[in-house]
Amino acid sequence: MYENVMKQFNHAADTMNLDKGIRKILASTNSEISVHFPVKMDDGSIEVFNGYRVQHNNALGPYKGGLRFHPAVDIDTARALAIWMTWKTALAGLPFGGGKGGVTIDPKKYSMGELERITRRFTYALGENIGPDVDIPAPDVNTNPQIMAWIADTFSSTKSPSTRMLNLHVVTGKPIGSGGLKGRDRATGYGVVSSIKYWAKLKGVNLQGKTFAVQGFGNVGYWASHFMMELGAKLIAVQDASGTIFNEEGIDAEALHNHVGNHNGVIKGFPDTQKIDNSEFYSINCDILIPAALSNQITIDNAAGVKAMLIAEGANGPIDTEGEKILLERGIDILPDILCNAGGVTGSYYEWLQNKRSENYNIDTVLKMIDEKLGEAFEKTVNSANKYNTDWRTGAYCVALERIQQTYKERGVFP
Numbered sequence: 001m002y003e004n005v006m007k008q009f010n011h012a013a014d015t016m017n018l019d020k021g022i023r024k025i026l027a028s029t030n031s032e033i034s035v036h037f038p039v040k041m042d043d044g045s046i047e048v049f050n051g052y053r054v055q056h057n058n059a060l061g062p063y064k065g066g067l068r069f070h071p072a073v074d075i076d077t078a079r080a081l082a083i084w085m086t087w088k089t090a091l092a093g094l095p096f097g098g099g100k101g102g103v104t105i106d107p108k109k110y111s112m113g114e115l116e117r118i119t120r121r122f123t124y125a126l127g128e129n130i131g132p133d134v135d136i137p138a139p140d141v142n143t144n145p146q147i148m149a150w151i152a153d154t155f156s157s158t159k160s161p162s163t164r165m166l167n168l169h170v171v172t173g174k175p176i177g178s179g180g181l182k183g184r185d186r187a188t189g190y191g192v193v194s195s196i197k198y199w200a201k202l203k204g205v206n207l208q209g210k211t212f213a214v215q216g217f218g219n220v221g222y223w224a225s226h227f228m229m230e231l232g233a234k235l236i237a238v239q240d241a242s243g244t245i246f247n248e249e250g251i252d253a254e255a256l257h258n259h260v261g262n263h264n265g266v267i268k269g270f271p272d273t274q275k276i277d278n279s280e281f282y283s284i285n286c287d288i289l290i291p292a293a294l295s296n297q298i299t300i301d302n303a304a305g306v307k308a309m310l311i312a313e314g315a316n317g318p319i320d321t322e323g324e325k326i327l328l329e330r331g332i333d334i335l336p337d338i339l340c341n342a343g344g345v346t347g348s349y350y351e352w353l354q355n356k357r358s359e360n361y362n363i364d365t366v367l368k369m370i371d372e373k374l375g376e377a378f379e380k381t382v383n384s385a386n387k388y389n390t391d392w393r394t395g396a397y398c399v400a401l402e403r404i405q406q407t408y409k410e411r412g413v414f415p
Helices: 002-016 020-026 075-091 112-129 145-157 161-166 184-203 219-230 253-262 278-283 321-329 343-357 363-388 392-411
Strands: 031-040 046-057 063-069 097-103 135-139 211-215 234-240 243-246 274-276 288-291 310-312 333-335
Touching: 002 020, 002 075, 002 321, 002 392, 020 392, 031 075, 031 112, 046 063, 046 075, 046 112, 046 135, 063 075, 063 145, 063 343, 075 097, 075 343, 075 363, 075 392, 097 135, 112 145, 135 145, 135 343, 145 161, 184 219, 184 310, 184 333, 184 343, 184 363, 211 219, 219 234, 219 253, 219 288, 234 278, 243 278, 274 278, 321 333, 333 392, 343 363, 363 392
Parallel strands: 063 097, 063 135, 211 234, 211 288, 288 310, 310 333
Antiparallel strands: 031 046, 046 097, 234 243, 243 274
């Protein structure tokens, strides 16, 4: 993942002739935090956990990015994702930099009480490295509003009682009752579909009746499917860790969502669908592909079989650089991750702003603001790609890098 990120960065930097000094700054992270902390388990035993937080760049504002609980969390993964967040927030025009991190665990192996203690102890271990104007975590893989509420409570509890309420926006993605944003749960999936709508308008494509397939049916995959179906598009295939299901006549996203909720979070066994081999997923004959799960899924091995006219990256880095070359040569449009899935961090920005201002936005206002931000970012991406005669991913990177470069040139580099 990190290698892929740096290839994309270097290509964009070459394309726009990024200042050499600024290029050196952005090729490195500002800080990489590794913590090891003990937690008492339900049976009274002690386990030591490893946690990470990588802070890439804060030229535009506080670091911003998710915390994930996953066995594959390590410093390299956090580094790559933090860099992506810098580009994503810069492209979206947000006053944030990029950060990412997590704890190396499989959360399914721990009780709710153990997860709470792990979360609170990790928060305490990070200490002053996070804060509402320093570094603002958010939900990511295997983390959720409840975990964000525990982080906010732990962090604010270490502060003076008189300032406690001023620190609750140390995280975003909180439950509504704890200062969360209405609509934050669907913001990323909504942003994916907003990007697809702007693409369709540009290309003169009517989404009514268009077919689409989704990899991953978690939060992003479900909400993207929900909003695509509202536009009249037809979901014909879904893949997750349990397998791939297909129905040419269409799959009801709401019924599948209920099934997943009642069957340990997986799509396996959903009625009235055909089970097909996982290797066939990316060669399904559909109009739009939405990879919304893992990185490096479309590669040199399967890119030639893709039949869709558009790939909308709901996940981070689902296409590697070699696979992307093949797709572009074949004329397949790609909505890059730093644009397509930026609805989540944009929603997080409005939650952070809502908390700072002691306001309370309604859901229609939230979705409208997200749509407007992504519309501006889409237009800038297309204009940049046209300016440099390049693809949309490189165009999006150039927009982000130009914004950061301007900031460094105006402020200078201390001392």
